[in-house]
Every structure is written in C-alpha cells, then in structure tokens.
Amino acid sequence: LIQSADRQEAEQKIAPSVPPQFKVEQFAEYQDLCQRIESAGEVNPYFRLRQGINTDTVMMGGEPYINYSSYNYLGYAGDPQIIAAVQEAVAEYGTSVSASRLLSGEIPLHGQLEAAVSSFIGTEDALIYTAGHATNVSTIAKLVGKEDIVLHDELSHNSLIQGCLLSGAQRVSFPHNDWEALDRILTRTRGHRRRALIVIEGVYSMDGDIPDLHKFIEIKKKHQAMLYIDEAHSIGTIGATGRGICEYHGVDAREVDLLMGTLSKSFASCGGYAAGSAAMIQYLKYLSDGFIFSAGITPANAAAALAVIRSLEKDPSPVSKLQQNSRLFLERCQQHGLNTGLSGDTPIIPIIVGGSERTLKLTEYLYRQGINVYPILYPAVPEEAACIRFFMTANHNHEQIEWTVKLVAEGIHSFDKEPVML
Numbered sequence: 233l234i235q236s237a238d239r240q241e242a243e244q245k246i247a248p249s250v251p252p253q254f255k256v257e258q259f260a261e262y263q264d265l266c267q268r269i270e271s272a273g274e275v276n277p278y279f280r281l282r283q284g285i286n287t288d289t290v291m292m293g294g295e296p297y298i299n300y301s302s303y304n305y306l307g308y309a310g311d312p313q314i315i316a317a318v319q320e321a322v323a324e325y326g327t328s329v330s331a332s333r334l335l336s337g338e339i340p341l342h343g344q345l346e347a348a349v350s351s352f353i354g355t356e357d358a359l360i361y362t363a364g365h366a367t368n369v370s371t372i373a374k375l376v377g378k379e380d381i382v383l384h385d386e387l388s389h390n391s392l393i394q395g396c397l398l399s400g401a402q403r404v405s406f407p408h409n410d411w412e413a414l415d416r417i418l419t420r421t422r423g424h425r426r427r428a429l430i431v432i433e434g435v436y437s438m439d440g441d442i443p444d445l446h447k448f449i450e451i452k453k454k455h456q457a458m459l460y461i462d463e464a465h466s467i468g469t470i471g472a473t474g475r476g477i478c479e480y481h482g483v484d485a486r487e488v489d490l491l492m493g494t495l496s497k498s499f500a501s502c503g504g505y506a507a508g509s510a511a512m513i514q515y516l517k518y519l520s521d522g523f524i525f526s527a528g529i530t531p532a533n534a535a536a537a538l539a540v541i542r543s544l545e546k547d548p549s550p551v552s553k554l555q556q557n558s559r560l561f562l563e564r565c566q567q568h569g570l571n572t573g574l575s576g577d578t579p580i581i582p583i584i585v586g587g588s589e590r591t592l593k594l595t596e597y598l599y600r601q602g603i604n605v606y607p608i609l610y611p612a613v614p615e616e617a618a619c620i621r622f623f624m625t626a627n628h629n630h631e632q633i634e635w636t637v638k639l640v641a642e643g644i645h646s647f648d649k650e651p652v653m654l
C-alpha cells in the first residue's frame with residue numbers, strides 16, 4: 233500500500249500538467265452570442281454544411297435549395313473555364329507560393345493579376361493581398377497615422393474599422409451616406425491635421441445602397457482629404473460592364489485615391505486588391521505589413537481572379553444578367569408591397585420583416601420550402617428593422633425569383649392575420 237501511494241505521488245509529479253482551462257464564462261461577448269443562438273429557434277443557423285458550388289442553388293443534406301446567400305455574384309466560382317485556369321496554374325506553380333512575395337514568393341501570375349485589376353478599374357497600378365479583410369486593415373493603417381484624422385461611414389465593414397483603429401489616427405464616424413454631415417465634421421476638425429482620409433463603400437452590404445460619389449469627391453477636394461472606397465460589393469456588380477462605382481457614376485477612377493476590392497465575391501477567388509496611383513501602390517508594396525509579412529496569394533487564387541477579369545473584359549454579359557435579376561427581384565418586391573429599405577440598382581436586397589421572432593420564423597419557413605437565405609437580426613440592426621437579406625447572382629432564373637418573392641410576400645402578409653401560421 234505504502235509502495236503504491238509512493239508510486240502514485242511519483243506519477244503525479246511526472247504527469248504532464250493539465251493545460252489551464254479556457255474559462256469561457258469570462259468572455260461576456262461569447263456568452264451573449266450563445267444566448268442569442270439558443271433563443272433564435274430550432275436550429276443553429278450558423279456553419280450550416282453545404283455540398284457543391286455556392287451559386288443560385290446549393291445542395292444541403294443531399295437536398296437542393298434555391299440560394300440567396302452567396303457572394304458568387306457573377307457565377308464564375310463554378311465556371312469550367314475558370315476551374316481549368318486554376319488547374320493549369322496549380323500544375324505549373326504548385327499549391328502555394330511558399331514565401332512572402334518580397335522574398336522568394338513572386339510568380340508571374342501576381343504581376344499579371346495586378347495589371348489586369350488596374351486596367352479593368354482604370355487606375356495606374358494595383359497590389360494583391362491574400363484577403364479582402366487584410367487589405368483594408370493593412371492599407372488604411374499605412375495611409376494615416378497619429379497626426380491624422382480618418383472619417384468613415386457609420387455602416388462601415390469591420391475590416392475598415394479595424395484598419396482605422398490600427399492606424400492610430402483620430403477616428404470619427406459620420407451618418408450613413410451623409411456627405412453634408414461629413415462636410416460639417418471636416419470643416420470643424422480638418423484644421424491642423426496633417427492628413428485626412430474619408431472611407432466609404434461602393435455598395436453597402438447591409439442595405440444594398442450606393443453613395444453619391446460626385447458629392448464625396450467634391451468634399452474630398454474641398455478639404456484636401458484622401459478618398460478610400462471599399463468595392464467589395466460593387467466591383468463586378470454595378471456600372472454597365474461591372475467596373476464598379478466609378479463606372480456607375482461616370483467618374484474617372486483616378487479621382488479616387490484608393491479603390492479597394494475583394495477577390496472573394498465577383499472574382500470567384502480569395503484575396504483582396506488595393507488600386508490607385510503608381511506611387512501609392514509602390515509605397516504599400518514595400519511598407520504595408522499585411523503584404524510584406526504574409527505569404528503571397530496562392531497560384532490557384534491568382535489564376536481564378538485573373539481568368540475572371542479576362543473573361544469579363546471579353547464578355548460582360550454576366551454583369552447585365554445579374555443586374556436584370558436584381559431589378560426583377562426588386563420590382564416584384566415592390567409589386568407585393570414589401571419593404572426593401574434603401575436597396576436599389578444592386579444585387580443586395582434586404583426585405584424588412586420587422587422583429588427578430590417574425591424574421592426568424594419566416595427564414596425557417598423559407599428554408600422548409602427549399603430556400604436558403606439568412607436573417608439579419610438585432611443587434612446587427614435595430615429590432616424593428618430585422619430583415620432577410622437576399623444576395624442575387626447572375627445564375628438565378630426568373631422562375632426562382634418569382635416563386636421566392638411570392639412566398640416571402642405570403643409569409644409576411646400572414647403575420648397580419650393572427651395567429652402566425654408559418
């Protein structure tokens with residue numbers, strides 16, 4: 233007995249120490265999230281597994297669903313030509329460039345993609361990062377610093393805010409799309425600041441609306457500020473040939489200091505770009521952290537985006553198909569008396585249901601009817617503005633659109649008759 237007690241003690245001494253427990257209860261943000269998911273309904277709507285390509289339809293649990301939750305706006309993510317270009321690139325360069333581009337990671341596809349992006353948009357040059365999020369964080373943080381001011385729309389994407397925070401500049405948000413308020417803020421604050429940067433988006437991902445670019449350019453000039461536009465949702469989707477907000481408003485892209493975009497949406501890949509003057513791009517290429525201290529974009533991702541841009545330049549018909557689909561969806565919503573908020577001329581169409589419970593019920597009902605779409609609930613939006621957000625693609629067809637809007641309208645109108653029948 234004594235022996236075995238000794239052995240136990242000795243074993244305890246040499247046993248690997250149990251790693252300290254991660255105390256999840258200390259993280260209030262996570263606790264809130266869990267509570268929200270739990271009270272949301274029957275099924276956790278996050279990380280739902282799907283098979284196949286994310287396009288107008290998706291396979292989930294072996295069943296087909298009409299899909300309105302994909303950023304594959306132009307449908308290129310499943311295009312055989314794009315897939316073939318990726319296969320060729322992987323065969324030639326392998327699966328990774330295995331280094332930062334600054335050192336041994338540079339391959340010809342990188343420069344070709346940057347030339348294609350800048351010529352497509354109409355800027356002098358462009359630089360490719362490995363994610364849209366990293367692009368915003370790394371570029372904004374390098375354009376302004378402690379002695380500067382950065383002014384961003386109140387509905388700016390997380391990556392834009394992170395970039396602003398990292399920069400150390402004084403950060404001020406202005407009311408959504410309100411260039412007059414921006415003008416007043418700049419009049420008050422610009423004064424002694426070394427640099428001022430205005431940050432907006434080409435299409436806002438919550439409301440699907442487009443800012444008045446002419447006004448923002450006027451204000452940037454008046455206050456000698458720089459203008460930064462995130463085109464994550466506008467590149468490939470607006471403008472007659474998909475060249476984004478400058479084409480949409482008939483503005484020379486060189487009027488904007490930096491046009492940023494993602495490769496993960498219309499360009500069917502993964503990554504981000506910053507496009508602007510040759511001098512600015514050269515500066516970012518040597519000094520922006522997310523570019524220098526990160527491996528270069530993979531051959532597969534570079535090849536996919538390059539093939540999409542080349543295809544779009546030859547044949548922009550997917551852009552008009554997307555725009556026709558979005559218009560039809562919006563028109564039908566209006567005919568059914570549905571509230572689509574600020575949306576117009578873009579492939580992002582929120583249908584405001586009002587109230588998280590009703591919105592969740594309607595989303596679940598649509599899911600049971602074979603439609604995959606996601607709700608936007610409080611606190612992402614005010615409770616009364618809870619909505620279901622539809623992302624259109626060039627691949628949707630008229631029957632899908634007519635049927636979907638009809639179902640949504642029936643669902644929403646049934647809420648007016650108690651009890652809720654969905």
Ligand code: PMP
Nearest residue numbers: 363364365389391437464494496
């Ligand atoms: N900016 C905006 C406005 C976005 O919506 C997103 C992602 N949805 C990003 C940047 C980040 O892009 P990515 O997912 O390609 O990293």
